[in-house]
Amino acid sequence: AQTVTQSQPEMSVQEAETVTLSCTYDTSESDYYLFWYKQPPSRQMILVIRQEAYKQQNATENRFSVNFQKAAKSFSLKISDSQLGDAAMYFCAYRSPPLNRDDKIIFGKGTRLHILP
Amino acid sequence: DAGVIQSPRHEVTEMGQEVTLRCKPISGHDYLFWYRQTMMRGLELLIYFNNNVPIDDSGMPEDRFSAKMPNASFSTLKIQPSEPRDSAVYFCASSWGTGKYAQYFGPGTRLTVL
Numbered sequence: 001a002q003t004v005t006q007s008q009p010e011m012s013v014q015e016a017e018t019v020t021l022s023c024t025y026d027t028s029e030s031d032y033y034l035f036w037y038k039q040p041p042s043r044q045m046i047l048v049i050r051q052e053a054y055k056q057q058n059a060t061e062n063r064f065s066v067n068f069q070k071a072a073k074s075f076s077l078k079i080s081d082s083q084l085g086d087a088a089m090y091f092c093a094y095r096s097p098p099l100n101r102d103d104k105i106i107f108g109k110g111t112r113l114h115i116l117p
Numbered sequence: 118d119a120g121v122i123q124s125p126r127h128e129v130t131e132m133g134q135e136v137t138l139r140c141k142p143i144s145g146h147d148y149l150f151w152y153r154q155t156m157m158r159g160l161e162l163l164i165y166f167n168n169n170v171p172i173d174d175s176g177m178p179e180d181r182f183s184a185k186m187p188n189a190s191f192s193t194l195k196i197q198p199s200e201p202r203d204s205a206v207y208f209c210a211s212s213w214g215t216g217k218y219a220q221y222f223g224p225g226t227r228l229t230v231l
Contacts, residue, residue: 035219043206045222091160104173105150105220107160 002027004094006108013082014116020067021077021111023092029053031097034068034075035105040088048090051075079113087115119143121223123209129229135197138226141190142211150220151184151194152208160208166192199230 003026013019025034036048051059051068058066063083067076079086092108122141130136142149150165164174169186177184181200186192196203206227210220 037222043225043227045208045210047219047221050219104162104165109159 002029002094002096002106004092004106004108006090006092006111008111009109010112010114012114012116013079015082015084017082018078018080019082019113021079021090021092021113023075023077023108025073025075025092025094025106027073027094029097033095033097034066035093035095036064036066036075036077037091037093037107038086038088039091039110040085045091049077082115084115084117087113089113121209121211121221123207123223123226125226126224127227127229129231130199131231132200133198134230135195136199136203136228136230138194138207138209138228140192140194140209140223142192142209143213143221144190146211146213146221147189148212148214148220149186149192150210150212151192152210152222154206154208154225155204163194196228199228201230204228204230 005024007022032053034051038046038048049059049061049064051066058068063080065078089110089112091110094106124139147168151163152160154160163176164184165172166186182196184194206225208222208225210222212218212220
């Protein structure tokens with residue numbers, strides 16, 4: 001069964017600095033999808049960025065980028081120029097390939113990110 | 118476009134009562150998911166539907182929980198009878214297709230069972 005591990009329960013970063021959140025996963029599939037979700041205090045789960053495993057190029061969305069290391073099964077999220085509004089719980093998630101019978105998203109336990117002014 | 122809509126946003130009930138949570142997915146999405154989030158267990162998938170048909174309900178904790186999707190624009194999660202350990206935030210999410218298509222979450226329902 002697939003698993004997703006976020007080894008950092010909490011992290012802090014100074015405003016305007018860069019922070020990297022770690023995520024590792026385990027799967028026997030070669031084609032799959034990875035996501036980072038953000039959950040601010042409002043509780044709303046917001047999609048931050050996605051990565052398709054067959055793409056070597058790392059995904060980027062404005063200040064958010066990933067470092068996808070397929071062989072190492074690692075999928076870290078880098079937040080550049082951290083802002084107070086980035087304070088939230090961040091979840092890493094894995095989704096099975098299309099047409100897989102077990103088409104679920106597996107979520108990690110989350111990393112709570114604090115932004116220090 | 119409206120996102121996923123859930124109601125109620127907050128529910129407080131007494132042990133033994135029936136609770137019904139409601140969800141309206143994003144129009145056109147063919148997958149619908151129900152999750153439960155607690156501090157202890159994190160985010161757990163309870164059940165998901167594809168084209169209104171339940172595909173996997175292995176996450177439903179016990180027979181007190183049931184979910185239905187009578188049409189493409191409405192789903193319910195029912196707990197009967199409710200227990201204090203059911204207190205959690207319940208999320209509904211929907212997506213279009215599988216694989217690379219992300220799930221879009223509703224705002225959640227915070228359930229408190231006294």
